[in-house]
Amino acid sequence: MHVVLAHDPSGSVRVHDVPGAATGEARTVPPAALPAVVREAEPGGPGGTGPAPRWTWDDTSAWYAGLLAAGVRVERAHDLRLCHRILRHSSLAASSALASAPAGPWDEAPLTVAAPVGMDRAPQPDALFDLAAGAGPRSAGRPGTRRQASAVDGAEGPVAELRAQEAAVADSPAPGRLRLLLAAESAGALVAAEMRHAGLPWRADVHDAILTEALGPRPPEGRRPARLEELAGRIRDALDAPPTLNPDSHPDLLKAMQYAGVGARSLRKWELSTIDHPVVAPLLEYKNLYRLLTANGWHWLDTWVTGGRFRPEYVVGGVVTGRWASSGGGALQLPKGVRRAVVADPGWRLVVADAAQLEPRVLAGMAGDEAMASAGRDGDLYAGIVASGAVDTRELAKVGMLGALYGGTTGASAQVLPRLARTFPRAIALVEEAARAGERGGVVTTRLGRSSPPPGSDWDAAQAGAFDDEAGADAAARARSYTRSWGRFTRNFVVQGTAAEWALCWLASIRRRLWAMGVVPEGGGAQGLAPAPFADRPHLVFFLHDEVVVHAPAAMADDVADAVRAAADEAGRLLFGGFPVDFPLTVATVDSYADAK
Structure with missing residues (x-):
């Protein structure tokens, strides 16, 4: 009722x-x-x-x-x-x-929710689904507050x-x-x-030690940490630049690099790594440490960690495929360098589980491709693809599968894809059909019924412009680029969206099973620091696409690990019935999140 x-x-x-x-x-x-x-x-x-x-x-x-x-x-x-x-x-x-x-x-x-990529430029696979709202589909409502x-x-x-x-x-x-x-x-x-409400256990003193180790002692407000100041000096020396050069200003830094004859057109890591110049090493280190300071530095610690807990703001379905987003705290982008601060309460443990090769397994289930499902039967799907004879190495299997999911059309991915199509015809046909639908401006739908949006107004304008009487070669090329880009979007939408549905079912099953386990048995450990109603029972504290963290009394940790595995099996049955596709987990019971991998 x-x-x-x-x-x-x-x-x-x-x-x-x-x-x-x-x-x-x-x-x-x-x-x-x-x-x-x-x-x-x-x-x-x-x-x-x-x-x-x-x-x-x-x-x-x-x-x-x-x-x-x-x-x-x-x-x-x-x-x-x-x-x-x-x-x-x-x-x-x-x-x-x-x-x-x-x-x-x-x-x-x-x-505010994330919308599919706009068509002002061709999207890259790793940025396809998590750009800021505002470049969304023509049918989407305007995001608000x-x-x-x-x-x-x-x-x-x-x-x-x-x-x-x-x-x-x-x-x-x-x-x-x-x-x-x-x-x-x-x-x-x-x-x-x-x-x-429960919060992710977080040791502020450990986080402060991590920052001090990497950056030096906490500086006064408005000042750079000692290590960044040292690197800024090395950057200026390498460029023979004045003391006023601010490495945080990209335009000023690029101009100084141009004057010094460095030859860099951007500050992207991949481009800098190809350049032989004394400024490259300190600049790359500066960028990494500056990212740590701005994303998870002392200001972040003061803002988001209180009472020994990190409480981010999750946005359910905040990504157009159904994946979650975060509107505050950056929960979905916790770098490995700060995970040492995620420490279980005394007498408690962290049960960390992640699903192995989730999207390819979801593809096998959606397509009913028994050959691909069989390749993942022994745990490592990529090793199973090699054993099937489709490719020679695990790396090629991984590259080829990522190409199938994200539309790789060049290099090793393009060479491997035809071999995968011969071995796993139903799986590859499913993503190819989804790509063709997107290229026609159509929509695709996940296993349970979440549909992709139609392409945006930029896509419409590009297609119309290609047929204009005065259209030139550039207009036709632009239309083809937008067509391929949206095809890559819909190709992965059906798989990523269905993987998000599997993860939601997994979460729901874990949540139900944890509550049914009850409270910590007498003598089984101290009461935790989470607020009621979770102070004396295992509870979910973190989720990232295909990974969960459960905070559990130490005496219940093994049972929690079993429950998490059983929930993964249940999620597979809910989505794919009796089709024999496995969803194996890597599960670790640890005191610190950093020790899980």
């Missing part, structure tokens, strides 16, 4: 019991009383005699934070805004009234939206897949809120 929560104009909370799509009676409760209402209805609560209700609200991050602060966890939820975004653009719901309705309040994003109030806060708004979503799913040609996707996306929102 859905229990819909909505803001009342008076400032109270309206609680609607909604079995199926029929509106039930609504109660009005003051906000301060909501945690007690939820706690009572949850399994184990005084009134929780049946299955857990599915708490339905407009924005999990807004509603759930207050409940967690009161020590209340919910078993299930339905995030109307996240689910609306999926259904609005899914090809599986294209014929629904929800998909064809004019844009409204439910199309407003509560947080967290709203204070809107039409959806009315007493009937969320209930009406729930009805529309249920109708869109029921009328879909694949309702089961869409229901799983919406449930997984909503569960992911619960996980994100819980991880922010």
Whole structure:
């Protein structure tokens, strides 16, 4: 049963019991009383005699934070805004009234989200899905900031939206897949809120020691650390530049390098590494250390780590493929150099697990390619590709598979791809068909039903310009470049998006299994430093695409590792049924995150 929560104009909370799509009676409760209402209805609560209700609200991050602060966890939820975004653009719901309705309040994003790459330049594979919003598809709503109030806060708004979503799913040609996707996306929102609430264990003293070791003692505000100041002097000396040269100013630095005859046209690492000049070594070191200072330096430490916990701001579905993004703290870009600061509480351990070669395995499952699934049966899929006779070395297998996923058309990737196509025809045909769809300006859809956006207005203009009566060779070349670029986008969208769905199912299963394990047994270790309701039980603290970190009492760590593995198997079955594709994990139980790899 859905229990819909909505803001009342008076400032109270309206609680609607909604079995199926029929509106039930609504109660009005003051906000301060909501945690007690939820706690009572949850399994184990005084009134929780049946299955857990599915708490339905407009924005999990807004509603759930207050409940967690009161020590209340919910078993299930339905995030109307996240689910609306999926259904609005899914090809599986294209014929629904929800998909064809004019844009409204439910199309407003509560947080800025990442959009697919714009067509102002040809995208590079490693930047294809995580550029800032603003260069998005022609059908996407304009990203915004967290709203204070809107039409959806009315007493009937969320209930009406729930009805529309249920109708869109029921009328879909694949309702089961869409229901799983919406449930997984909503569960992911619960996980994100819980991880922010619990926090990732973080030793500020260890982080400070890491920075001091690399940069020197913490400098006064506005001053460079000692090591950066030393390198800045070496850079000036190598360029015979005045003491006023600021290596943080790229235009000034490039101008000084030009005067010195260095010959660099940019400050990219790959270009600098090809140049033989005394400035290269100190400049590369300066760039690396400056990145550490600005991304995870003392200011970051002061801002994001409090009470021994790092609490980043996750954005569920913040990337167009369904991957998560981060709107603060840089949680998805924690460099290895600072992971030594992630240390379990006394008497606790970190269980770190990551899925091996996730995207190729997902491709095998989507395509029903038994040969590729068999290649991954013994753990290392790339070694299995070599054993199949498709290629001679593991490196070629990896290069060829990445080319298939990201559209490699030159070098070793292009040479290997035909051999992979002969050995794994169904898998390679799937990504090739997705690329052709994108090149035609079409959309593609993941296993569970998340659809890609159509290309942006730049793509449209390029295609139209190529057929103009006065179009020249440049216009035709531009159109071909945009066509290939969008084909590379859709080629990987179906695989990366389905991998994100697998990861969401994995997270949901881990979350459920960890809670079922209960609290730390008597004598099994000290209570942790996380707030209630996670102080005495294992809980998720970090997630990065295909990797999770669980903070667990030491006595429960082995059982947690087993639960994480079982959850990976369950995620595979949810997406691919009985098809025999394996999702092996690398699991490590450690005191410090840095020791996991």
